[in-house]
Amino acid sequence: xxxPRIYHPELLSIGTEIYLSDDAANHVGxxxxxxxxxxxQLFDGSNQVFEAEIIEANKKRVKVSILExxxxxxxxxLNLHLGQVMSRGEKMEFTIQKSVELGVNTITPLVSxxxxxxxxxxxxxxxxxxxxKIAISxxxxxxxxxxxxxxxxxxxxxxxxEDDDSLKLNLHPRASHSINTLPLPVExxxxxxxxxxxxxxxxxxxxxxxQFTDILLGSRILRTETTALxxxxxxxxxxxxxx
Numbered sequence: 001x002x003x004p005r006i007y008h009p010e011l012l013s014i015g016t017e018i019y020l021s022d023d024a025a026n027h028v029g030x031x032x033x034x035x036x037x038x039x040x041q042l043f044d045g046s047n048q049v050f051e052a053e054i055i056e057a058n059k060k061r062v063k064v065s066i067l068e069x070x071x072x073x074x075x076x077x078l079n080l081h082l083g084q085v086m087s088r089g090e091k092m093e094f095t096i097q098k099s100v101e102l103g104v105n106t107i108t109p110l111v112s113x114x115x116x117x118x119x120x121x122x123x124x125x126x127x128x129x130x131x132x133k134i135a136i137s138x139x140x141x142x143x144x145x146x147x148x149x150x151x152x153x154x155x156x157x158x159x160x161x162e163d164d165d166s167l168k169l170n171l172h173p174r175a176s177h178s179i180n181t182l183p184l185p186v187e188x189x190x191x192x193x194x195x196x197x198x199x200x201x202x203x204x205x206x207x208x209x210x211q212f213t214d215i216l217l218g219s220r221i222l223r224t225e226t227t228a229l230x231x232x233x234x235x236x237x238x239x240x241x242x243x
Contacts, residue, residue, distance in 0.1 A: 004032060005041045005049075005140045007147065012044045017055065017065050023133070025062040028054070040064055043145040047073055074144050076103035078240035079188045081166065083159050084228060085110045085195040086117040091225045095193075096131050096150070100138035102232045103240060106149045107135070112156040114197035124153055156203060159192075160210040166190040168212040171227055172204065175214035179234045182215070186239045193228045 006024045020028060028034050035057050042050045042064070049072040056063035082104050086092055096107060109131070111117075119127065132150045139147055160168075166188035192212060199207070208214075217230055236242040 003039050003041050004028065004034070005043065005143070007136045007140055008042050008044050010044065011046060012042055012048070012050050012066055012069065014050070014066050014069050017063060020062045020064065025060065028062045029057050029059050034062075042066070043072075043139075045145070045147045047071055047075070047145045049145055072143075072145050074142075075105075075146055076236060076240040076242075077187065078103070078236060079166070080104045080232065080235060080240070081106040081108070081164075081188075081190045082228065082232070083108045083110050083156075083190065083192045085112045085115050085156065085193065085224070086153070087196060087224050088116045091223075092117075092127075093131065093134055095225045095228050096134050097138045098229050099232055100135050100144070100148050101142045102229065102242075103144075103236055104148055104232060106151065107131075108151040108159055109153045110156045110159055110192075111153060112195050113200045113203060114195045116196055128153060156192075156199075157206055160207055160212065164188075164190055168192070168207075168210070169215050169231075170194075170199075170204070170207045170212040171217060171231055172214035173216065173221055175216040177213060177215045178217070179215060179231070179238055182213075182238070184239075189235055189239070191228075191231060191235070193224060193231070196224050 009021055034054055036054055038054050040052045042052050048069050050069040051067045052064040053067060055065050082099055084095055086109050099107060135148050135150055167186050168190045170192045222230060
């Protein structure tokens, strides 16, 4: 049986005994039904991984002993910030999950003119918390020991106007540049992915004002969730650690 990887929201220390968070305890105790003496692997976002052993477990609480730890870096050399206009239903969850697996460092959910998600502030906050849990779960699965940042939801123009020294890219079906023609080296990218209906002409003009470069992925028009993952993969192949 593969040893489960569990995120702990506080810094860990070798030789200590700690209780897992409520979410982690529920997963270990109720879902996996693990018990005293079984092994876990914990990480706390500090790019370290810790070997641990369960010393107490029931359906509500799980206590573990931290046995040893080491640095374990699985981060890409490319720092990638994804600005994703929110998509409907499970598409946004899928985009976040797979983006984390592909090595994105920061994700900012955006609202644009043609954004199809219309929720009140309370429901948007619940969505944000859900997306953060999805990011953690993706790290547990893929072996990353740093948790990507899921930022608060903001408007497209506010995000584009932020002061940033990254290479700024906007996917556009009529662009003249491709990822393969971008000059080397590139260490930081701010990638904008528009909504299912695309950005308006005014929004495209606004991105150009903020020094975004239009790039083309290919001759086919992709869905928003396909576009994000294809672009991230292509960027990681050219500038990061894929391939």
